[in-house]
Structures are given as C-alpha cells and as structure tokens.
Amino acid sequence: MGKPSERDPFTRLQKPINSSVMDKARDEKDVSNAAQEACEKWRLRLGNNAYKNGDLSRAEESYTQGIDSVPKIETSRNCLRALMLCYSNRAATRMALGRMREAISDCTMASSIDSNFLKVQVRAGNCYLSLGEIEDASRYFKKCLQTGSDICVDRKISVEASEGLQKAQRVSECMHEAGCRLQLRTSTDAEKALEILEEALLISPYSENLLTMKGEALLMLEKYEASIKLWEQTIDLAGKNSLPVDANKYPDSDDTPKDINFGIWRCRLMLKSYFHMGKLEEAINSLEKQEQLLSATKRDGHKPLESFIPLAATIRELLRLKSAGNEAFKSGRHTEAVEHYTAALSCNVESRSFTAVCFCNRSAAYKALGQLSDAIADCSLAIALDQNYSKAISRRATLFEMLRDYGQAASDMHRYVNILTKQMEEKTSGIHDRVTNLANDTRQARMRLSELEEKSRKETSLDMYLVLGVVPSCSASDIRKAYRKAALKHHPDKAGQSLTRNESKDERLWKEIGEEVRRDTDKLFKMIGEAYAVLSDPAKRSQYDLEEEMQNSQRRRDGASTSGAEPDVNYPFSNSRRNWREGWSSSRREPSGPRWFEQNRSNRYPL
Structure with missing residues (x-):
C-alpha cells in the first residue's frame, strides 16, 4: 500500500482530531x-x-x-x-x-x-x-x-x-477523677477536683466537658465571680468549636446534653452565679444579650435560649415580686409590701444574697407598720445569711435604738463601722465621689456609735409597748394576744424555719447560720418575755406607765426630739430591768437546738 494522500477524506478527518486532543492536553497541563x-x-x-x-x-x-x-x-x-x-x-x-x-x-x-x-x-x-x-x-x-x-x-x-x-x-484520667470528686460534693473534694481540671485544661483547653466540670466546681465552692469570668472568657471561641443544637430533637431543656450546645450550659453557669450573688437583674440582662448574639445564628424553629433554662423563669418571677413589694412600700401600702416580699421568700430560693435582701426589705415594711420585733427578726435572718450586709446591720441598730435597747444598738453600729472602714481600705484607689461618700458615711456612723455607747451606759427601760407592737392604751387582753402571737412566731425552737437549706452546700456553713439565727432569736424572745412580764402585771405596768409619762414630760420641757432619745434622768423602773432579766433567764425552759437546718427543706431549681 502506498502512502495515504492528504486528499483522502479519512486522512483529512483524522489529522484535526489528533491535533485537537493534543492541544487540549497541552492546555490542561498549562492550567494545572x-x-x-x-x-x-x-x-x-x-x-x-x-x-x-x-x-x-x-x-x-x-x-x-x-x-x-x-x-x-x-x-x-x-x-x-x-x-x-x-x-x-x-x-x-x-x-x-x-x-x-x-x-x-x-x-x-x-x-x-x-x-x-x-x-x-x-x-x-x-x-x-x-x-x-x-x-x-x-x-x-x-x-x-x-x-x-x-x-x-x-x-x-x-x-x-x-x-x-x-x-x-492523662486527660481521660483527670476527667474520671474530677467527676468522682465532684460527686462527693464537699468543699475539700471540689478544691481537689478544680486542681485536677486545671491540669487537664492545659492539655485540652477547649474541652466542653472539662469546662463544664470546672464551672460546677466553682459554683460548689461559691466562687461566683470566677464562674462568670469563665463564662466570659470561653463564650466566643466555644461558639466556633461547638456542635449546633437541634431544638426539635431536644425539646425538653432538662434532656438537652450539655456538650451539644455551648450556649446552654454557659448561660446556666452565668445565671446561677449571678443568682447566688443576689444580682438577679444582671442575670436577666446578660441572658438577653446572649440571646441577641445567638439569634443571628439560629435557624427557624429553634426555641429561645431561655426556654432551655428553667431558672430564668424563676428569676423573672422573683424580680417581679420584689419590684411589686418595692412599689407598694414606696406608695405607703406596707401590708401589701410585706405580702409581696413574703411571696418571694416562699419560693424557697437558694440564693442567700437575694433572700437576705428580701428579709431586709420586709423588715422595713414591718418597721413602717410598727411591728418592730418582726422587723428585728427579719434583719437578723438577713445578717445571718450575709455577714457583711451593712444595710441590714444598720437597720437593726436603728430598730434596737427605737426599742431603747442601746447596748444591742451600739453592738450593731460598731459592726457597721467596721464594715465601712474595711470598705474604705479596699476602695482607696476607687472613684473619688464614691470614696468621699463612703468616708462621710463612716464619719456619721462613728458619731452615731458614740451616742449609742453613751446611752447604753445608762440603765434605760425598753419601750415595752413597741416590743409587743401594741399601743399604750391597749387592754390586757390585747397584750396577751400580742404576746402569744410574738412568742409563737419568734420562739427559738422555730428559729430559721423560713430559710431554705441547700443540701449541696457545706454542712458546716449552714450549721453556723443556724446557730447565729438561734442566738439572735433567743435574744429577741427574751425581750418579748421581758415586755410581757411588765405589761401583764397591773402594778408593774402602772409603774412603767408612770415612768414613761415622767420621761415624756421631761422631754417636752427640755424641747427634746421625740425620736427615742432621753434626758439624763434616772427612774426606779429602769434599774429593775437587769434584775428581772436574770430571773427570766434562769426560770424559762432552755429551748432545744435549732431544727431548721436538720430537715430536708431544699428545693433545688434545675439549671
């Protein structure tokens, strides 16, 4: 066979095809x-x-x-x-x-x-x-x-x-050991768990399980500010490393796994921390801000973040009751204010700080109603829950002064001065106006303390009618009813029954709270008994009324104020107070120990 001719149709067709393939391959190579x-x-x-x-x-x-x-x-x-x-x-x-x-x-x-x-x-x-x-x-x-x-x-x-x-x-071992420690729910084990978790977090800093356990340990140790700091430090990066939550798959917040949604457990941590610190407004504000940040990334059909955290609804209700109580108090509806504060307290909340605020606010309403013994009892409960609650301490000092128990008033005022002094030392480098106001408060408190100490050196009788919450013109029957009501309400055996004990907290702490409440209640109970011993005896009441009239006449003559201050005059009945107290203390039955912290009165809120 001869060489194919270029005119051959087959040859003409074949040539361009080979050329196209080669060109395409060459182009692909160039592109690569x-x-x-x-x-x-x-x-x-x-x-x-x-x-x-x-x-x-x-x-x-x-x-x-x-x-x-x-x-x-x-x-x-x-x-x-x-x-x-x-x-x-x-x-x-x-x-x-x-x-x-x-x-x-x-x-x-x-x-x-x-x-x-x-x-x-x-x-x-x-x-x-x-x-x-x-x-x-x-x-x-x-x-x-x-x-x-x-x-x-x-x-x-x-x-x-x-x-x-x-x-x-090693991380696996740390997780297991820390988990076992946290289940024991003691301060010592929580501290040890925290050390173990810190070691593991050096290796696995973005571990949701480790961070969750750390948050639980901090809450158990009542390191609430550290808990909030943990939330703030990890919230941004956690969002980038978390798996999305399926609201349809996990409709019940209690069944939502912590490790599938970074926002839920962190917001629970934040809410619970603010809640126990008594900063309920900050808790809701932070939750709403977080909801706004998450709303941009949520798909349609997802539930609001708050629906996964039942504590949020509890906080809103407590804030509503407290706000209603405050509004009623400002409007002069003091009985209604007491009802609102009592409703908030009846929720059996575990926030000692918020509970202390409600007790302190209710004491102000009781004071306005003339129920000073009830007001003192509430202040004592508030102080037992928060040892540095300066407003409750100052208010109780005022109440004791109104009852003319100047020794107790001076003791509380001395405690109040110490708190202000400590705050002054801690805030020396703070905002100038705040430091100045604190200095003025401290100076006025010291002056008031001096006055109370001067009055306490005199043997002055109590305002017996104010102790029982009755008027001087009341009948003997009214006095008996008032005494029975007060004695039943403030009996030491019932001390602290309105408090809610959190079983997850340190037993020693609650025992200390119970002992302090019992001591304060015992003092108040003795005061109520002292008032009744005088006012229930016609002769003693007559002598007491006469002494009161002489004191009031002296005040009118001297142009003194009617605030409870008295002139430098000694009266026979005033000196009998100490002797009567000794007789009352030795003859009354010794109350049994506080039972309120022995009972299971906890009402935990799912977070």
Missing part, C-alpha cells in the same frame, strides 16, 4: 501548572511569611486564596500536593486561632488527597485533643503510629503521636 504555581505562591510567599510574623488572619486568608486557586476538578498529582499542603497549613493557622472544628475540616480535606500524609493526621489528633474528644484523638494518634511502622516516616511525627496518646490518656 498555573494553578500549582498560584497555590504555591499563596502558600509559600504570602501565607507562610504571615504565619511566621504572627499575622494569623492574613495567613489564613492567603492559604484560602491558594486553595481557591486550584479548580475542583483538578487531577494533577503535583497540583493536588500543593493543595494538600495549603489545607494542612490553613489547619495549623486555624488551630492557632482556636478554631479547632474548622482545622479538623481542613485536615480531613488534606488527608483525602493523601492518606499517608501523617503530619496532617497528627494535627487532626491534636485538634481533637484540644477539644477533649479523647476517643477521636487517640484514634488519629494510633493510626499515625501504626502507619509509621509500615512506612518510613519522620521520627518527629512518631514522637508527637506517642506523646499525644499519653496526653489523651
């Missing part, structure tokens, strides 16, 4: 080379330099540009290797930025290109280790060690994988 060159440029020249200089945002942007420069249909081996390295480097950058989930996604992409690229496998293991996901971390580290035994790998990678596996084991 261009893509590889662009990818390498973004990675080597720009991304790596930015990473070395600490400009992580620019480094991430450069690696992303390098990844985007490679077409998704690219099959060239060299180009895919450049792409794999870009994914690997971007994973390292995102790890440095604390975005472990995104880093894991990049590691997965790099591994899908070359499963034998063990550097990225170790990197993925470290991401899971940082997240505290021990099983996944161990799987990647073991895979590296197993693959490394089959192929020649860099010893550095093997060492890193081996160390990572040991760290994962």
Whole structure:
C-alpha cells in the first residue's frame, strides 16, 4: 500500500482530531501548572511569611486564596500536593486561632488527597485533643503510629503521636477523677477536683466537658465571680468549636446534653452565679444579650435560649415580686409590701444574697407598720445569711435604738463601722465621689456609735409597748394576744424555719447560720418575755406607765426630739430591768437546738 494522500477524506478527518486532543492536553497541563504555581505562591510567599510574623488572619486568608486557586476538578498529582499542603497549613493557622472544628475540616480535606500524609493526621489528633474528644484523638494518634511502622516516616511525627496518646490518656484520667470528686460534693473534694481540671485544661483547653466540670466546681465552692469570668472568657471561641443544637430533637431543656450546645450550659453557669450573688437583674440582662448574639445564628424553629433554662423563669418571677413589694412600700401600702416580699421568700430560693435582701426589705415594711420585733427578726435572718450586709446591720441598730435597747444598738453600729472602714481600705484607689461618700458615711456612723455607747451606759427601760407592737392604751387582753402571737412566731425552737437549706452546700456553713439565727432569736424572745412580764402585771405596768409619762414630760420641757432619745434622768423602773432579766433567764425552759437546718427543706431549681 502506498502512502495515504492528504486528499483522502479519512486522512483529512483524522489529522484535526489528533491535533485537537493534543492541544487540549497541552492546555490542561498549562492550567494545572498555573494553578500549582498560584497555590504555591499563596502558600509559600504570602501565607507562610504571615504565619511566621504572627499575622494569623492574613495567613489564613492567603492559604484560602491558594486553595481557591486550584479548580475542583483538578487531577494533577503535583497540583493536588500543593493543595494538600495549603489545607494542612490553613489547619495549623486555624488551630492557632482556636478554631479547632474548622482545622479538623481542613485536615480531613488534606488527608483525602493523601492518606499517608501523617503530619496532617497528627494535627487532626491534636485538634481533637484540644477539644477533649479523647476517643477521636487517640484514634488519629494510633493510626499515625501504626502507619509509621509500615512506612518510613519522620521520627518527629512518631514522637508527637506517642506523646499525644499519653496526653489523651492523662486527660481521660483527670476527667474520671474530677467527676468522682465532684460527686462527693464537699468543699475539700471540689478544691481537689478544680486542681485536677486545671491540669487537664492545659492539655485540652477547649474541652466542653472539662469546662463544664470546672464551672460546677466553682459554683460548689461559691466562687461566683470566677464562674462568670469563665463564662466570659470561653463564650466566643466555644461558639466556633461547638456542635449546633437541634431544638426539635431536644425539646425538653432538662434532656438537652450539655456538650451539644455551648450556649446552654454557659448561660446556666452565668445565671446561677449571678443568682447566688443576689444580682438577679444582671442575670436577666446578660441572658438577653446572649440571646441577641445567638439569634443571628439560629435557624427557624429553634426555641429561645431561655426556654432551655428553667431558672430564668424563676428569676423573672422573683424580680417581679420584689419590684411589686418595692412599689407598694414606696406608695405607703406596707401590708401589701410585706405580702409581696413574703411571696418571694416562699419560693424557697437558694440564693442567700437575694433572700437576705428580701428579709431586709420586709423588715422595713414591718418597721413602717410598727411591728418592730418582726422587723428585728427579719434583719437578723438577713445578717445571718450575709455577714457583711451593712444595710441590714444598720437597720437593726436603728430598730434596737427605737426599742431603747442601746447596748444591742451600739453592738450593731460598731459592726457597721467596721464594715465601712474595711470598705474604705479596699476602695482607696476607687472613684473619688464614691470614696468621699463612703468616708462621710463612716464619719456619721462613728458619731452615731458614740451616742449609742453613751446611752447604753445608762440603765434605760425598753419601750415595752413597741416590743409587743401594741399601743399604750391597749387592754390586757390585747397584750396577751400580742404576746402569744410574738412568742409563737419568734420562739427559738422555730428559729430559721423560713430559710431554705441547700443540701449541696457545706454542712458546716449552714450549721453556723443556724446557730447565729438561734442566738439572735433567743435574744429577741427574751425581750418579748421581758415586755410581757411588765405589761401583764397591773402594778408593774402602772409603774412603767408612770415612768414613761415622767420621761415624756421631761422631754417636752427640755424641747427634746421625740425620736427615742432621753434626758439624763434616772427612774426606779429602769434599774429593775437587769434584775428581772436574770430571773427570766434562769426560770424559762432552755429551748432545744435549732431544727431548721436538720430537715430536708431544699428545693433545688434545675439549671
């Protein structure tokens, strides 16, 4: 056969086809080379330099540009290797930025290109280790060690994988030990658990389980400010590393797993911390701000964050009752104010600070109603719950002064001065106006203390009618009724029954609270008994009324104020008070120990 002629139709057709295929292959090669060159440029020249200089945002942007420069249909081996390295480097950058989930996604992409690229496998293991996901971390580290035994790998990678596996084991041990400690629910075990968790968090700083346990330990130790700080420090990055919650899958807030939604347990932690600090307004404000931040990322159909936290509804109700009580008090509806504060207290809340505020506010309403014994009892409960509650201490001093028990009034005022002095020492570098106001308050308190100490040196009788909450013109029957009511309400055996004991708290703390309440109630009970012993005896009452009339006449003559201050005059009945008290104290039955803290009166709120 001869050589084919160019005129042959078959020959003419065949030639352009071969040329087109070759041109296409050549074009594809050029595209691959261009893509590889662009990818390498973004990675080597720009991304790596930015990473070395600490400009992580620019480094991430450069690696992303390098990844985007490679077409998704690219099959060239060299180009895919450049792409794999870009994914690997971007994973390292995102790890440095604390975005472990995104880093894991990049590691997965790099591994899908070359499963034998063990550097990225170790990197993925470290991401899971940082997240505290021990099983996944161990799987990647073991895979590296197993693959490394089959192929020649860099010893550095093997060492890193081996160390990572040991760290994962240590974190697992810490989780177990800390969990066991927290279940014991004692201060000592909570402190030890906190130490263990701090060690584990050095390895797994983004672990939701570890952070949750740390939050529980801080709450158990009543380190509420530290709890709020933990919430503030971890809320942003946790959102980037958490898995989304499915509101349809977990409709009941109590069944919502803590580890599927960063916002829920952290907001519970924040709410509970503010709640126990008595800062209920701050709790709701912070929750609403967090809800606004999360609303942008929630899909349609998701429930509000507050619906997962029942404590939020409790806080809103308590604030409503307190606000209603305050409004009623300001409007002069003091009986209504007492009812609102009592309703808030009947919720059996575990917030000692908020409970103390309600008791203190109710004492003001009782004072306005002339029920000074009830007011003193509430102040005593508030002080037992919060030893540094200056307003309750100052108010009780005023109440004792009104009853003319100047010794007790001076004792409370001395305590009040000490608190103000301590605050002055702590706030010497604070805002000038606040420090100035504190200094003025301290100076006035010291002057008032001096006056009370001067009065306490005189044997002055109590205002017996005020103690029982009756008027001087009342009948003997009214006095008996008032005494029975007061004695029943303020009997030492019933001391502190209106308080709610949290079983999860330290037993020693509640025992101390119970003992203080009992001591204060015992003093008040003796005072009520002293008043009744005088007013129930016609002769003693007549003598007491006469002495009161003489004192009032003296005040009118001297132009003294009617605030309860008295002139330097001694009356016979005043000197009998100490003798009568000794007789009353020795003859009355010794009350039994406080039973209120022995009973299970806890009403825990699910958080």
